[in-house]
Amino acid sequence: MNFKHFLNHLQQRCEQVTEFESAINERAKEIEMNKGQVLLYPGEVCKYVYFVHSGFLRLYHETPYQEATVDFAGEGQFTTCMASFFTQQKSKEGIVCESSGILFRISYHDWLSLEDLSPVFILLSKAIFQEYLTLISEERNVFRTSNATQKYLYLKSRHPQISNLVSQKHIASYLGITEQSMSIIRKGLIR
Numbered sequence: 001m002n003f004k005h006f007l008n009h010l011q012q013r014c015e016q017v018t019e020f021e022s023a024i025n026e027r028a029k030e031i032e033m034n035k036g037q038v039l040l041y042p043g044e045v046c047k048y049v050y051f052v053h054s055g056f057l058r059l060y061h062e063t064p065y066q067e068a069t070v071d072f073a074g075e076g077q078f079t080t081c082m083a084s085f086f087t088q089q090k091s092k093e094g095i096v097c098e099s100s101g102i103l104f105r106i107s108y109h110d111w112l113s114l115e116d117l118s119p120v121f122i123l124l125s126k127a128i129f130q131e132y133l134t135l136i137s138e139e140r141n142v143f144r145t146s147n148a149t150q151k152y153l154y155l156k157s158r159h160p161q162i163s164n165l166v167s168q169k170h171i172a173s174y175l176g177i178t179e180q181s182m183s184i185i186r187k188g189l190i191r
Contacts (some may be wrong), residue, residue, distance in 0.1 A: 002030055002053055006104045009051065009076060013127040016120045023117055027110035031103050039095040039103075046084035046091045048105040049128075052077050055101015056165045060173075061093045069174040072098075072166070073157050078128050098166050148177050149185050 002026060010017045010024070017024070033039070033055055040046055044060050049114060050057065052073050059071040059079065073079035084091035085108060106114070114121040142154045152175060155162060162171065163186075172182035 002102055003104075004029075005053060006051055009059070010124060014120060014124040017124055018044070020114075020118060020120060023111070023114060027086060027114060028104045028106050030081045031105060033097040033099055033101055033103055034101050037097040039097065040064070040081060040091060040093070042092055043090050044094075045088055046081040046095075047088075047108050049078060049085065049111060050095070052079070053102040055103065056094050056098040056159075056162075057103075058098050058170060059093050059131045059167060060096065060170075067173070071168045072155075072159055072162065072174070074165075075101075076190040078132060082129075098170075106142075143176075148175055148181060151175050152182075152185050152189075 006028065007018065007021060007024065028051075030053075039048075039050065039057070042060075050073070054075055056075075057073040057079055058069055059073070059081065060067050060069050062068070071079070079095070081091040081093040081095065083089070084093070088108060091183070099189050111125070115125060140152075143151060146154065152171070155174070159165075168182050168186075169179050172179045175182065177185075
């Protein structure tokens with residue numbers, strides 16, 4: 001049942017992908033994750049692209065003094081530490097599960113073998129990574145031109161339940177503000 005849901009998401013990006021359902025099924029691994037489970041530590045090579053069937057992920061990097069949140073991924077989204085995944089070099093980022101759920105993961109080598117199998121997978125890869133890059137570009141524009149409240153509202157539009165899934169500290173870190181500023185923003189929006 002979960003695999004069909006995953007396949008439907010792939011098909012939304014590239015209709016012909018269902019012709020190779022068995023090849024995808026052989027390579028995509030369904031994994032259950034627990035809250036707090038680390039999928040990737042900074043300094044490791046990112047070996048997987050993840051699709052979030054259910055649950056919520058947080059991408060972060062470590063500074064000498066603290067952990068800084070750099071992105072989130074929720075239901076129906078793909079995520080990876082892109083630079084590490086493509087180069088197979090050590091990642092500066094890590095990925096942690098903020099809530100329990102189910103993921104599908106495809107390894108770097110399986111991804112390449114799927115692309116070798118058919119040009120359809122190259123089209124699928126292109127569609128997935130274009131979507132990811134478009135989101136990053138949109139986000140960068142919002143962060144360049146908006147105040148902290150507008151950034152928070154943008155984040156809430158992408159992930160409506162984020163306040164229930166992630167600590168205020170991690171949201172503040174992502175927005176580049178203090179926890180106290182985050183608290184003021186939330187109180188101001190409640191009024």
